[in-house]
Amino acid sequence: MLTRYRPGPALRALVLFLFCSTGSAGTVVTHDAGELRFEEPPQRIVALNWWQVEHLLALGVIPVGVADAEGYREWVAQPPLPDTVKSVGARQSPNLEAIRSLNPDLILVSGHLMAAVPALETIAPTLAQTIYEADSNPWVRARQHLITLGRVLDREERAENVLQQAEQELADTRRRLADAGLENQNAFLVRFLDDRRLRIHGNNSMLHQALEQAGLNNAWQRSTNLWGFTPGTLADLGGHPDAWLIYIRPWPEADRQRLLASNLWPYLPMAQSGRITGVGPVWTFGGVLSVPLMARMLADQLTNVDGEATE
Numbered sequence: 001m002l003t004r005y006r007p008g009p010a011l012r013a014l015v016l017f018l019f020c021s022t023g024s025a026g027t028v029v030t031h032d033a034g035e036l037r038f039e040e041p042p043q044r045i046v047a048l049n050w051w052q053v054e055h056l057l058a059l060g061v062i063p064v065g066v067a068d069a070e071g072y073r074e075w076v077a078q079p080p081l082p083d084t085v086k087s088v089g090a091r092q093s094p095n096l097e098a099i100r101s102l103n104p105d106l107i108l109v110s111g112h113l114m115a116a117v118p119a120l121e122t123i124a125p126t127l128a129q130t131i132y133e134a135d136s137n138p139w140v141r142a143r144q145h146l147i148t149l150g151r152v153l154d155r156e157e158r159a160e161n162v163l164q165q166a167e168q169e170l171a172d173t174r175r176r177l178a179d180a181g182l183e184n185q186n187a188f189l190v191r192f193l194d195d196r197r198l199r200i201h202g203n204n205s206m207l208h209q210a211l212e213q214a215g216l217n218n219a220w221q222r223s224t225n226l227w228g229f230t231p232g233t234l235a236d237l238g239g240h241p242d243a244w245l246i247y248i249r250p251w252p253e254a255d256r257q258r259l260l261a262s263n264l265w266p267y268l269p270m271a272q273s274g275r276i277t278g279v280g281p282v283w284t285f286g287g288v289l290s291v292p293l294m295a296r297m298l299a300d301q302l303t304n305v306d307g308e309a310t311e
Contacts, residue, residue: 042152047067
């Protein structure tokens with residue numbers, strides 16, 4: 001006679017445990033402040049760094065709140081940030097009550113706000129990601145972080161597509177510049193802070209990747225800080241008379257006019273040769289989309305230079 005097997009209590013408990021563990025595993029990610037588990041994709045997200053805003057929008061997700069939303073619209077611009085997105089204070093000192101009022105289920109921060117993570121975690125799960133670290137490539141880190149965010153939001157396939165499109169755009173730009181005879185040109189990449197001071201972006205900067213991926217050479221080979229730039233002045237740009245001077249917008253018009261009227265400007269090799277052009281707005285500390293965007297704008301300018309900075 002056949003006897004039906006009936007599992008004992010211990011085995012039934014083990015099966016139930018395994019079933020429940022598998023069914024509720026959700027998505028687990030490791031980040032700069034530890035580990036987070038998500039049972040379902042977050043819907044209401046606050047982003048406190050602009051490159052993270054860029055990544056959300058690239059994935060088709062509109063945040064409910066952003067640090068300094070108006071600043072994003074001026075300095076980053078692409079992808080466009082809808083007017084419905086609320087501002088939650090400054091990037092260096094976000095407003096915790098403004099964040100709490102939006103009832104987020106995820107907060108995105110980068111390393112510069114690591115000290116604020118415990119306070120933010122009392123509001124919502126907080127994902128900390130850092131692009132700029134010693135001895136790391138910001139372009140590689142940004143791509144890794146986009147994939148992680150895609151996993152959290154159940155948009156990993158879209159994240160992969162964003163990366164593939166970025167690589168394709170960069171390859172297209174490189175061909176454009178090569179066809180125009182501009183491959184291997186030297187260039188300084190700067191952001192003017194006023195009519196005297198500027199930041200010169202070096203090999204460990206995010207937008208250096210735009211130069212390199214487009215087939216250009218970064219003329220600035222001196223040491224830089226953790227964020228990939230060196231504070232300097234026009235006097236620091238005289239070492240490569242054949243180099244382009246590429247400045248990043250926005251550049252306040254009053255500062256621009258004062259600089260063009262200075263005694264030093266006419267002696268700058270780029271000013272004498274007309275090898276000056278501006279691009280942007282594009283965020284110099286941006287994410288995955290900023291690199292192909294910068295490269296494309298750069299190619300547009302170098303293949304159709306209007307001499308705007310020397311007029």
